[in-house]
Amino acid sequence: MRQGKGPDVMTMPVSKLLVANRGEIARRVFRTCRSLGIATVAVFSDADASAPFVAEADEAVHLPGSAPSETYLRGDLVIAAAHATGADALHPGYGFLSENADFAQAVHYAGLTWVGPPAEAIAAMGSKLRSKELMRAAGVPCLPSWTAPTEATGFPMLVKASAGGGGRGMRIVRSADELDEAFEGAQREALSAFGDGTVFLERYVERPRHIEVQVVADTHGNTVALFERDCSIQRRHQKVIEEAPSPAVSEELRAALSDAAVAAARAVSYEGVGTVEFVLDPSGEFFFLEMNTRLQVEHPVTELVTGLDLVAVQIAVARGEALPAEALSPTLAGHAVEARLYAEDASYLPQTGTLSLVEFPHGVRVDSGVETGSVVGVHYDAMLAKVVAHGATREEASARLADALDRARLHGVVTNRDLLVSVLRSSEWLENDVDTGFLDRHEMPAPSAEVHQIHCLAAALASAATRTSAFPSGWRNVPSQAQTTSYDGVVVEYDQRSDGLHASVDGNTLTVRLWSASPYAVDLSVSGVRRRYDVALGETTYVDSALGHSALVEDARFPVPGNALAAGSLTAPMPGTVLRVTVAVGDEVKAGDALVVLEAMKMEHGVKAVDDGTVTAVLVEEGGQVDAGAVLVIVTPD
Numbered sequence: 265m266r267q268g269k270g271p272d273v274m275t276m277p278v279s280k281l282l283v284a285n286r287g288e289i290a291r292r293v294f295r296t297c298r299s300l301g302i303a304t305v306a307v308f309s310d311a312d313a314s315a316p317f318v319a320e321a322d323e324a325v326h327l328p329g330s331a332p333s334e335t336y337l338r339g340d341l342v343i344a345a346a347h348a349t350g351a352d353a354l355h356p357g358y359g360f361l362s363e364n365a366d367f368a369q370a371v372h373y374a375g376l377t378w379v380g381p382p383a384e385a386i387a388a389m390g391s392k393l394r395s396k397e398l399m400r401a402a403g404v405p406c407l408p409s410w411t412a413p414t415e416a417t418g419f420p421m422l423v424k425a426s427a428g429g430g431g432r433g434m435r436i437v438r439s440a441d442e443l444d445e446a447f448e449g450a451q452r453e454a455l456s457a458f459g460d461g462t463v464f465l466e467r468y469v470e471r472p473r474h475i476e477v478q479v480v481a482d483t484h485g486n487t488v489a490l491f492e493r494d495c496s497i498q499r500r501h502q503k504v505i506e507e508a509p510s511p512a513v514s515e516e517l518r519a520a521l522s523d524a525a526v527a528a529a530r531a532v533s534y535e536g537v538g539t540v541e542f543v544l545d546p547s548g549e550f551f552f553l554e555m556n557t558r559l560q561v562e563h564p565v566t567e568l569v570t571g572l573d574l575v576a577v578q579i580a581v582a583r584g585e586a587l588p589a590e591a592l593s594p595t596l597a598g599h600a601v602e603a604r605l606y607a608e609d610a611s612y613l614p615q616t617g618t619l620s621l622v623e624f625p626h627g628v629r630v631d632s633g634v635e636t637g638s639v640v641g642v643h644y645d646a647m648l649a650k651v652v653a654h655g656a657t658r659e660e661a662s663a664r665l666a667d668a669l670d671r672a673r674l675h676g677v678v679t680n681r682d683l684l685v686s687v688l689r690s691s692e693w694l695e696n697d698v699d700t701g702f703l704d705r706h707e708m709p710a711p712s713a714e715v716h717q718i719h720c721l722a723a724a725l726a727s728a729a730t731r732t733s734a735f736p737s738g739w740r741n742v743p744s745q746a747q748t749t750s751y752d753g754v755v756v757e758y759d760q761r762s763d764g765l766h767a768s769v770d771g772n773t774l775t776v777r778l779w780s781a782s783p784y785a786v787d788l789s790v791s792g793v794r795r796r797y798d799v800a801l802g803e804t805t806y807v808d809s810a811l812g813h814s815a816l817v818e819d820a821r822f823p824v825p826g827n828a829l830a831a832g833s834l835t836a837p838m839p840g841t842v843l844r845v846t847v848a849v850g851d852e853v854k855a856g857d858a859l860v861v862l863e864a865m866k867m868e869h870g871v872k873a874v875d876d877g878t879v880t881a882v883l884v885e886e887g888g889q890v891d892a893g894a895v896l897v898i899v900t901p902d
Contacts, residue, residue, distance in 0.1 A: 269282030276377040278302060278353040283344045286336060287633025288650065289559070290317040293355050303348045307342055309335040309729055311643050314649045316635050323349045330643050336360045338407055339367040344372045353377035353582065355575075359645070362558040363390055379582040381557050385532040389555040392426045393792075395465055399552045402531035404524045407543070407551045409466035413443050417447075420468040423447055425454035432457040434501045436468055439499040453868055454509040456843075469551070473512055473544040474498065476556075477525035478566045480577055481534045485588045486660045487546045489522035490570055490594050497687060499612050499703045505687060506562040508569045508602045511696045512544065536581045537574050539565075546699075561604070561650065564629060568600035568654040599662045602652040603669060603684040607640045613837045614646040614864055614890065622676035628653045640677050642839045642864050652780060662688045673798065675757055676807040681813075683708060712812070717754060717769035719807040719814035721776070722797035724756040726751045727818075729781045729799065743881065745789035749880065750864060751805070751816040767846075783841040832880070833898040834871050836890045840864030845886055845897075853881045853899060860884065875901040 281297055282305035283290045294304045294317070306321035311330040318324045325345035327335040335341070339361055346354055350623065354376050356362035362380070365387035367840035369379045380386070385762045396406050397670040410416040423446050425433025425881070433454030435446035447463065455461035473494045481487040486736045494510035495503045513521065526538035532555075539555040539560045563574050572591055580588065607615045619638045624630050632649035634640070642650070653741060666688035669681055680818045686708055687693055693702075746759040746766070760769040765778040779787035779794065786797040840862040858870035859879070881898040886892060 266474065276353075276582060277522075278379070278583055279375055279580055280305065280322075280351045281353040281355055281379070282307065282342070282349065282351040283317075283355050283357055284336070284339075284342045285355075285359070286312055286644065287317060289357035289359075289561075289633075290645070291320055291356065291371060291633060292631055293575055294320050296573055296579070299573075300576065300579065302353075302579070303351075305345065305351045307336070307345050309643070311639075311641050315633065315638065317633060324614065325349060329517070330780075332360065334644065334726060337651065339370055343370060343376070346372070346376055350374070353379055353579075355379040355578070356558065357555075358558050358561055359361075361554070365390060371652065377582050378594045379536075381534055381536045381538060381580050385534050386557045388532040389557050390422060390427065390627070391450040391462075392554055394550065397556075397557060399528055403750075404528050404531075404552045405550060407467045407469070409464055411464050413447050413465065416443070416465045418467065422464045422466055422469070423450040423463055425450060425458060425460070426462040426464055427454065427458040427460035429744050433463055437465075447867075456863065456868075461707075469543050469545045470592050471546055471701055472496075472512070472583055473698065474503070474541065474553075474826050475510055475521065475544045476560070477521050477565070478541050478560075479525050479529045479534065479538050479540060480574075480581070480587060481529055481536065482581050482587045483535055484591060485586055486587050487526050487534065488587065488591055488594065489525050489531050490566055490572070490591070491596055492521055493565055494698070495562060496698050496700050497693075497702050498700050499576050501700075503604065503757075504606075505563060505601065505684065505842065506565055506604050507599065507658065507661075508565040508597060509599070512698075517550075519695070524552070532787060536579050537636065538861055556719075561647075562602055564631060564650060564652045565600040565602045568629070568652060569693050570594050570598055571597065573861070598654055598656050599658045599661045600652060600654045600753070601665050602650050603659070603665055603686070603688070603820040604647055605611075605649045605651060605669070605674075605684065606680045607646045607648055608680050608757065609678050609837075611684070612680075613869060614642075614837055615678045616640050616642055618672075619648075619676040619679040621673050621806070622648075623673040624649075625671045628665060640808070648674075659694065662693065665761055669796075670812075673800075673806075675804075675815075677798055678815075715811045716814055717772065718774075718790055718811065719797065720754045720756050720808070720816060721758065721767055721769055721774065722788060722807050722812075723751060723799055723805045723816050723818075724758060725778065725781045725786045725788070726760075726783055726799035727801060727805070729786075731782045750819040750820075753819065754879065758847055830881075830898055832875070833895045833901065834873070834894055834900055836860060836862060836868065836871070836892055836896045838862070838864050838892050840869070840890060842884045842886050842888045842890060842896075843868065843881060845884060847879045847882065847897065849857045849882055853877060854881060871896055873899050875899065876900040 280303040285294045296305045304321045306324040308318045309330050330336050336791050354371050361367040365383040366385040420438045423435040432452045434448050437443050439445045450463045451461040451763040475854050477492045479576050493508045495506045497505035507741040528540045539556040540548040544550045593794050622636045629652040653661045653665035666685050669685050746757040767776050777789040798808045807814045843863045844861040853873045857873045860871040863867045880900045884896050
């Protein structure tokens with residue numbers, strides 16, 4: 265571990281670097297290493313054997329197994345991999361072992377250069393309880409907090425995991441009736457996510473903003489704040505959209521936040537790149553939340569407005585070098601906005617599957633751990649990519665990012681793309697009416713039935729083009745009977761006659777002109793407006809156009825009779841592990857009661873009763889694995 269300050273600090277070697285992580289952050293670190301002429305090493309699990317980050321590393325070492333506890337959380341195996349490949353440095357990325365003080369110390373004892381802060385700083389900030397004591401002593405504003413429900417006073421309050429972040433082990437409590445259950449639930453989730461079930465309570469600020477300050481510090485006594493980021497768009501206390509700088513922060517407030525962040529870093533003798541997080545209440549007061557002693561997921565927005573490569577800064581500090589001049593005197597240029605693209609449905613449930621197409625337009629930065637052909641499984645976080653746009657103004661950056669997301673082609677799994685676009689184009693976002701409860705109030709625009717119908721027609725015409733090279737199937741000189749197909753119950757009828765294409769969808773006649781059709785694209789005018797419809801045919805057919813995006817499943821022309829689900833069947837919304845089964849056969853339940861709790865992608869998900877009724881079958885056991893769509897419990901409605 266690096267000791268001391270000043271010009272006599274020993275220079276540490278970084279010629280071959282192992283990234284003790286996976287996915288997007290591994291690729292991000294490799295990119296900087298290539299620019300610096302540093303060789304790279306990856307470690308990978310069974311599930312990641314074909315992942316892009318493994319192919320991009322110069323060398324890779326297999327960690328048998330797929331669960332994080334068997335692989336990326338095994339510090340001994342990671343250090344052994346560094347020795348096996350001759351790596352002289354280790355970068356922890358974010359998550360996994362990145363804020364594990366014991367691991368940082370073990371890396372030092374193993375004779376490797378740790379690209380991160382001293383273990384003592386990680387330990388000091390690793391406990392939210394201890395860190396708040398240090399911050400109060402350093403004069404950094406903090407919220408009142410309590411370690412036991414019996415001590416807490418005043419609602420609302422927040423239950424938080426002491427050892428972790430990312431919204432895991434966090435609950436909002438608004439009344440005494442909810443307190444015990446929330447406290448126990450947070451303990452379980454914290455224990456599962458971080459191996460430490462310690463939780464505490466603190467005052468909950470209504471309609472706050474989440475503001476964080478990027479700090480960098482070297483071994484020569486320099487500690488600098490690189491402005492702030494606004495991370496207020498969150499779901500389940502996890503960030504979704506981030507921007508720099510914050511539109512809610514004045515120059516005066518920026519100076520106060522920066523001073524507090526620098527004081528926080530100096531209080532623990534910080535070195536490297538870190539983030540000090542604050543909650544900003546509507547009155548303009550701010551309070552310390554925590555310090556993340558690692559590179560943040562949202563670091564790209566700071567890089568785009570400062571021109572700095574924060575991974576390069578991390579490596580320079582690890583080598584014992586002083587901060588570069590552009591970090592010591594940072595300047596702020598324009599505005600940057602980042603959106604986290606997740607594999608999840610409209611209710612934020614993680615989704616799995618194979619990405620049959622991943623394609624983004626030029627003009628934005630895309631940091632991603634996946635590409636076309638990648639498999640999204642149940643073992644790791646559901647984030648697919650970070651898409652980041654920079655502009656002269658917030659409005660320009662937001663418009664550029666929304667347009668890029670809208671033009672992206674994303675096939676194979678359900679994503680939150682439509683949510684991101686709707687937020688970035690909403691009047692509330694553009695008018696800066698933002699706080700951490702934004703998504704609880706934000707209403708997604710209803711899907712357009714007309715767009716869906718037009719996309720069904722485009723899919724039918726592309727499918728017909730696979731069967732003939734001259735005209736869509738059904739062409740005839742003398743009209744008799746239209747060709748018919750249907751997608752998800754939407755009936756499409758079309759007939760190519762000598763005077764052109766005649767088409768109707770669900771009985772609605774459309775005024776259309778077909779310019780061309782292939783199995784990959786349809787050039788079609790509808791009601792006088794000509795558009796190109798990109799089509800990817802398959803078991804699920806994807807249609808992308810200026811109108812939006814559709815995933816369509818063609819209905820079987822001659823369906824085979826099968827066994828339908830029994831009435832009252834409650835199914836798994838995603839693959840996962842059964843954590844708890846709270847009912848038995850014969851139990852009476854009410855609508856909304858949680859009957860089974862699943863764990864997938866590091867989050868808990870409760871499967872609830874839809875109606876009042878009686879449990880007539882329980883088909884799973886605690887600890888078992890289930891696939892998406894598996895029947896868990898059958899409730900016979902009253």
